[in-house]
Amino acid sequence: MTQDELKQAVARAAIAYVVDGEIIGVGTGSTANFFIDELATIKDRIKGTVASSEATAARLRGHGIAVYDLNDVTEIAVYIDGADEITASGAMIKGGGAALTREKIVASVSRQFVCIADGSKLVQTMGAFALPVEVLPMARAAVMRRLAALGGQPRLRLKPGTEQAFITDNGGEIIDVAGLTISAPAGLEQQINQIVGVIAVGLFAQRGADVCLLGTSEGVKTLTF
Ligand SMILES: O=C[C@H](O)[C@H](O)[C@H](O)COP(=O)(O)O
Numbered sequence: 001m002t003q004d005e006l007k008q009a010v011a012r013a014a015i016a017y018v019v020d021g022e023i024i025g026v027g028t029g030s031t032a033n034f035f036i037d038e039l040a041t042i043k044d045r046i047k048g049t050v051a052s053s054e055a056t057a058a059r060l061r062g063h064g065i066a067v068y069d070l071n072d073v074t075e076i077a078v079y080i081d082g083a084d085e086i087t088a089s090g091a092m093i094k095g096g097g098a099a100l101t102r103e104k105i106v107a108s109v110s111r112q113f114v115c116i117a118d119g120s121k122l123v124q125t126m127g128a129f130a131l132p133v134e135v136l137p138m139a140r141a142a143v144m145r146r147l148a149a150l151g152g153q154p155r156l157r158l159k160p161g162t163e164q165a166f167i168t169d170n171g172g173e174i175i176d177v178a179g180l181t182i183s184a185p186a187g188l189e190q191q192i193n194q195i196v197g198v199i200a201v202g203l204f205a206q207r208g209a210d211v212c213l214l215g216t217s218e219g220v221k222t223l224t225f
Contacts, residue, residue: 004030006118006215007082011035013213013220017114019077020045023068025106026060027081028053028099031116035080036060050076052106053099054169070106079110083117083209084129084202090115090209090225091185095132095202098157098168104200108207115209119216125183130155130176132202137165137173139197144175146195150188152177172199 001009011034018024018039026036026049036056039046040063048066050073051057057067081103083092092115094100107113131152135143140156147154157166157174165173182188185205192201212223 001215001217003118003120007031007116008034009220010116010118010213010215011038014080014114014116015039015042017078017080017112017211018042018046021047022077023047023073023075024049025076025079025081025110026051026056027079027103028056029082029097031082031118032056032080033059035116036063036065039063040065050106052081052103053097056099070109073109076106076110078112078114079107080114080116081107083115083121083204085123085126086115086117086121086209086212087123087126087185088223090212090223091126091203091205092208093126093129093131093202094204095134095174096129098132098166098174100132100202101134101168101170101172101200104204107204112211113207113209115212117212117214119214122214125181126185127180127182130178131180131182132157133175133177133192134168134170134172134199135175136197136199140173140175143195143197147175147177147192150191151180153179170199
């Protein structure tokens with residue numbers, strides 16, 4: 001099976017976690033896009049969605065699915081999203097698609113977090129994927145020095161094909177930190193959160209996934225944490 005077929009399989013399996021009549025939180029990225037396309041086939045069963053990025057909101061609306069502002073919603077039944085890396089305890093690195101801050105916010109008000117990922121995302125120790133950190137542009141250099149002091153190699157994410165900083169939906173910039181071996185994800189998440197100028201770190205450990213639907217050549221495996 002190709003990686004896309006594995007992503008499609010987990011996206012389809014995630015439909016079983018959608019709660020009828022409720023609001024669903026929707027993630028960002030290629031796996032989440034497959035999920036949005038599946039959700040479109042049962043859109044009449046849900047009340048609507050909250051999106052974790054402008055790109056996701058546009059894709060949802062393109063399918064005629066209602067997208068609510070989070071400020072108008074008190075509870076989200078389930079949040080469904082991909083990951084860049086996930087451990088056997090449900091901690092994740094996210095933000096390869098630069099949506100980490102809104103993803104974290106939507107996940108934080110959701111009753112359940114269902115991660116959908118192809119098998120290549122399951123790792124023993126996180127860090128091979130450079131850790132994304134969203135920062136306020138004026139704090140970029142100061143935060144990069146602090147991240148380097150933690151042992152990483154921080155690099156400013158650029159707009160593809162340019163020398164200009166990539167700008168997120170929130171007006172922030174992304175620093176990708178390579179070279180970390182993340183053996184205590186919750187502690188590192190807390191430590192990076194405390195650096196002044198950081199908007200959010202792409203470590204989802206304090207609030208990790210509750211379930212991971214993992215796409216493998218033997219079928220979709222369900223990991224619960
Ligand atoms: O910001 C992006 C998100 O955290 C994605 O969930 C993550 O990058 C995984 O994306 P994909 O499903 O494209 O591998």
